[in-house]
Each structure stands twice: as C-alpha cells, then as structure tokens.
Amino acid sequence: MIGEKKAATEFDEKDITTIVADDLEIKGTIRFKTSVMLKGAFEGEIYSEGLLVVGPTARVNASITTQTLVSHGEITGNVIANEQVTLKSTSIHNGDISTPNIIIENGSVFNGSCAMRAKDITVR
C-alpha cells in the first residue's frame, strides 16, 4: 500500500487516460473513473473515482470529489479526496481540502482549511 502512495504523485503523462489540452474551456460537470489531466480552464463540478491531475496551465474553478488529486496549477473550490491530495510547488489552491493524506510542497500557495479524516496521518 505504501508503494501506491508514491505512484500517485509520480506518473507519466502517457498513463493518463484523458488529457484535456490547454485550449479547451469546459463548463459543467465531469464524471470519470480512471484518470484525467486538465490543462485548460474548467468551471463546474468534478466527480471521480480515480486520479485527477491539474496541470500547471490549468485554471480550475470547481468543487472536486476524487480519489487522488495532484495539482500543479490553480484550483478554486473545495476538494474531497478519499486517498490523497498533493499540491506541487507551482500550485495555487483557494478552498477547503478534506482528505486522509496530504502533501503540500514548498512554494505552493494554499488558502483554506484542511480537514484530515484520519486513518493514517502521514505529513512529509
């Protein structure tokens, strides 16, 4: 299980099922089960049973419910992640986060509250 947590933050773009390029603007609701990388602008709601990656050029304005979130870009909205949230050094997050595991890298901007539904609390 520990191996899975590392894999959630280090992935290859080729392993991601859907990559939404940076010229796309989507408004609405997205549901998916595998993995999505957003590089464009998104507004609305995201429901996922898998991995959501927000790329460095992305601007996401949404309430997000997902298993795992890795953010390199800008997110405004509340996030509920059942497994892990990773805010990378280029990320900006304005909103609340609820997750059992979180990594906030040096350089990222986070404004909001963080509630950890504790099973394992591992803060690095």
Place this chain on the structure above:
Amino acid sequence: MAADIPEIREIQEGQITTVVAEDLEIKGSIRFKSSVMLKGVFEGEIFSEGLLVVGPTARVTASINTKTLISHGSITGNVVAGEQIVLKSSATHNGDLNTPFVMIENGAVFNGSCVMERRQQPFMSEPPAETTAYAEAEPAAAEEGSESTYGGENEEYES
C-alpha cells in the same frame, strides 16, 4: 477559383490534441480551438474553431458549432459546421446539419434536415466580369464614383 471540396483525411488519434476517454461523462459546454475526440458521453454545447471527432463509443447530445465534424458514433442535436461534416458508416445522427460540405458513408443513420450554404459561387467561369455585375448597385448609390475600380464600366452609372 471554384470552391474546393475539402479533403477528407483519415485522422490519426495521435494527431488530436485532446482525446476524451470512454469513461468520462461531461455535462456542460466545451470551447476549443484545435481538435478534440470524444469517446465518452457528452451532454450540452460544443463551440469549436477546429476539428471535432466523435468516436464510435461516444454518445453526444449537444448542439455543436464547429469547423469540421467527423462522427463515428451517436449524435443527437443540431450541428453547424463551417467547413465539413463527415458521417462515417457507424454513425447515427439525429438532428439537423448546416454545412457547406457533407459526406455520409454507406451504413450511417441520419434523421434530420440538411442545409448547405456556400459562400462562393462555384460555377463562375470569369470571376472579374461577374463581380462587376454585383458592384453596379453600389457606385450608383455613391454618386461620386471617381474612385472606380472597374474603370469604364462604372461611368454609365455616374449621373
């Protein structure tokens, strides 16, 4: 030149900027400029300046405004395409089409109306002579007409 029929190239998935996988359901509106291939379920509106490909597993319920549409799957809704619409043999289309060029392959299901408007007249053999026929009304209204691009012919309308 006569209006050229746009070539229908087989698009490789690797050339498409965004491929939306089958497990995605999107409801809402999408805007894009390059190319998108939808393989999942989409409901809403699509505004595009480029190429939209609807894959065989896709179910799209949307009003679509795009430059080019290639459909292998199911679309319910009206489509306005600036350049071309191609319905492949596995495609099902319920809705209207508005485009200058359309190709419907054998096997496709199409229920709806089709309106084709083309900007350029395709059958003019001498374009300069023909266009002066349409320019006549304007210099007559202008009354000055000293700047006439068609020289001798407009002098008849200077009163």
